[in-house]
Amino acid sequence: MGVSAYLAAATPPRLAVGGITVAIPVLAVEQLGDVALGGLLAAAALGPSILAAPIVGAVLDRTHRPGVLMAGAGLVTAAAFTVAAFLGDLPVWSVAVALVIAGTAIPFLMGGLSSFVTEVIPDERRAYAIDALAYNLGAVAGPAAVAAATALGSARAATLLMAGSALLGAIATIPLRLRPLPGEPHGSMLATIAAGFRHIATHRPLAVVTTSGTVSQFGSGGLAIAAVALAVARTGDAAQGAIIVTAFALGGLLGALWNSASPPRFRPEVTMGVGFAATGVFTVLAALDVGTTWTIAAIGVSGLFTAASSAAMLLIRKQQSPPTLRSQVFTVGAGLRAAAAAAGAAVAGIAAGLGAEVLIVAIGLIWIASGAMLVAYPRSAEPIDR
Numbered sequence: 112m113g114v115s116a117y118l119a120a121a122t123p124p125r126l127a128v129g130g131i132t133v134a135i136p137v138l139a140v141e142q143l144g145d146v147a148l149g150g151l152l153a154a155a156a157l158g159p160s161i162l163a164a165p166i167v168g169a170v171l172d173r174t175h176r177p178g179v180l181m182a183g184a185g186l187v188t189a190a191a192f193t194v195a196a197f198l199g200d201l202p203v204w205s206v207a208v209a210l211v212i213a214g215t216a217i218p219f220l221m222g223g224l225s226s227f228v229t230e231v232i233p234d235e236r237r238a239y240a241i242d243a244l245a246y247n248l249g250a251v252a253g254p255a256a257v258a259a260a261t262a263l264g265s266a267r268a269a270t271l272l273m274a275g276s277a278l279l280g281a282i283a284t285i286p287l288r289l290r291p292l293p294g295e296p297h298g299s300m301l302a303t304i305a306a307g308f309r310h311i312a313t314h315r316p317l318a319v320v321t322t323s324g325t326v327s328q329f330g331s332g333g334l335a336i337a338a339v340a341l342a343v344a345r346t347g348d349a350a351q352g353a354i355i356v357t358a359f360a361l362g363g364l365l366g367a368l369w370n371s372a373s374p375p376r377f378r379p380e381v382t383m384g385v386g387f388a389a390t391g392v393f394t395v396l397a398a399l400d401v402g403t404t405w406t407i408a409a410i411g412v413s414g415l416f417t418a419a420s421s422a423a424m425l426l427i428r429k430q431q432s433p434p435t436l437r438s439q440v441f442t443v444g445a446g447l448r449a450a451a452a453a454a455g456a457a458v459a460g461i462a463a464g465l466g467a468e469v470l471i472v473a474i475g476l477i478w479i480a481s482g483a484m485l486v487a488y489p490r491s492a493e494p495i496d497r
Contacts, residue, residue: 113232114241120287121228121245122252123280124185124220127273129253131156131192134273135210137257138266142199152195155207157449159214160221164446167218168226168439169303171292177227177438178289184219185281187212192274196267220280222445225425226438227289235426236374240367243422247367251360293434307439310432316492317431320383321444323484324424327387328448330477332455334359334394336463337470338410344467346403355397358407362414370419379423379430384485386420389413391478398471413475420482430494 132153139149171177191213198206225242232238253273260269311317339352375382393413397406425441432440455477459470 114237116283116286117228117231117238117241118245118248120181120280120283121220121224121242122248123276123283124188124224125246125249125280126253126256127188127192127249127276127280128157128217128220129249129251130257130273130276131195131253131270133254133257134261134266134269135195135198137261138196138198138270141266143203148203152198152203152207152210154453156195156210156214157217157453159211160217161446161450163215164218164222164442165304165307165439166300167215167223168307168436168442169300171219171223171226171438171442172303172307172435173300175291177291178284178287181219181224181227181284181287181289182281184216184223185277185284187216188220189274189278189281191216192270192277196270196274198267218442218446220277222441222443223438224284225445226429226441227287227292228425229429230289230292231287235429236376236422237371239422239425239429240371240374240418242425243418244367244371246421247360247364247418251364254360292437303436304439307436307443310436311440311443314431315487315489316380316427317440319484319488320380320424320427320431321447323383323387323481324444325447325451326484327390327478327481328451329455329458330391330394330474330481332452333459333470333474334410336456336459337467337474340463341398341406341467341471345400345406351403355407355410358411359414362411363417366415367418369415370422374422375419379426380485380488382423383420383427384482384488386416386423386482387485388479388482389416390420391475391480391482394475394478395472396475398468398475400468413478431492433495 135153135156136149139145139152171180174180191209194201194209195206228238228242229235232241256272256276257269260272311321335352335356338355342351342355390413393409397409397413399405428440428444429437459474462470
């Protein structure tokens with residue numbers, strides 16, 4: 112019951128977030144013929160989450176009613192996406208404001224909800240394997256649902272579908288009956304935020320994992336740009352790039368399904384480091400010019416390792432955080448990864464002139480480097496969350 116209830120609560124909002132970044136640009140083109148505006152509005156939906164993450168985490172660490180906040184965040188997100196669906200009928204500024212508001216609520220549904228998963232699923236390894244599965248399901252199903260809704264109806268219908276998914280997640284959060292994390296934070300809100308940043312920066316196991324996870328997303332963020340560049344260079348068809356990216360997402364989903372059924376029993380830092388490195392190795396191999404099928408297959412295999420390594424990363428965050436700072440550690444970590452992914456996409460776009468193969472290899476090497484960072488993880492580290 113715990114697994115199904117958690118997936119029902121965690122997957123729909125992550126599907127909505129994954130899909131809205133596709134739906135909004137398409138909607139902007141459909142209604143206003145302005146793709147640049149679509150990009151800006153998509154950034155408005157995600158950008159604020161980076162700034163809101165430490166505040167959201169501190170609030171969740173201090174609240175006595177986390178379930179109410181989670182459900183409320185889902186309702187706010189659903190309302191904001193509903194407003195956004197009427198871009199073209201409503202002023203652009205009102206849609207932008209709505210999406211910014213949604214961006215401040217998103218950390219509750221991503222890192223925030225992750226910080227409570229073991230309250231629903233007691234087995235830590237299984238809990239974070241299921242949480243990684245929810246992320247992967249959202250990442251694959253969100254864009255796919257938008258593509259289908261747009262093809263069968265319109266981008267407005269797709270955006271409303273994402274709003275409905277966020278609403279479904281809000282409703283499904285209620286049966287979880289989330290309780291406050293153990294312990295009572297001391298001091299003011301600012302003191303709690305400062306304590307969270309200090310713990311992330313100075314507690315070596317957490318600092319290593321946070322740095323590695325952030326660096327890996329810098330590489331991941333550039334994959335879509337590199338895939339399109341590679342497709343154009345080799346086939347002249349940019350649409351092939353979408354197939355390459357989809358292969359990575361499907362590989363991640365398959366890996367998540369396998370990992371959720373049978374989580375690895377290695378030390379989590381080993382799983383995380385080896386998984387990141389393996390993703391990098393197969394990404395580098397994808398640069399070999401031996402046919403499109405090889406490229407798609409290699410990228411698909413590279414995605415297989417991401418779920419287990421992400422689940423291990425989430426487990427370490429939990430084990431290396433005192434309960435009074437856990438939500439903040441999760442939301443800040445998620446915010447840093449989101450920022451790194453955005454930066455990676457921007458840098459890949461700027462560096463596209465260097466050549467598609469160079470970009471693919473660079474992305475693979477970044478993944479390998481992020482895995483190698485786990486060598487610095489202290490072997491003597493024991494969980495401190497008890």
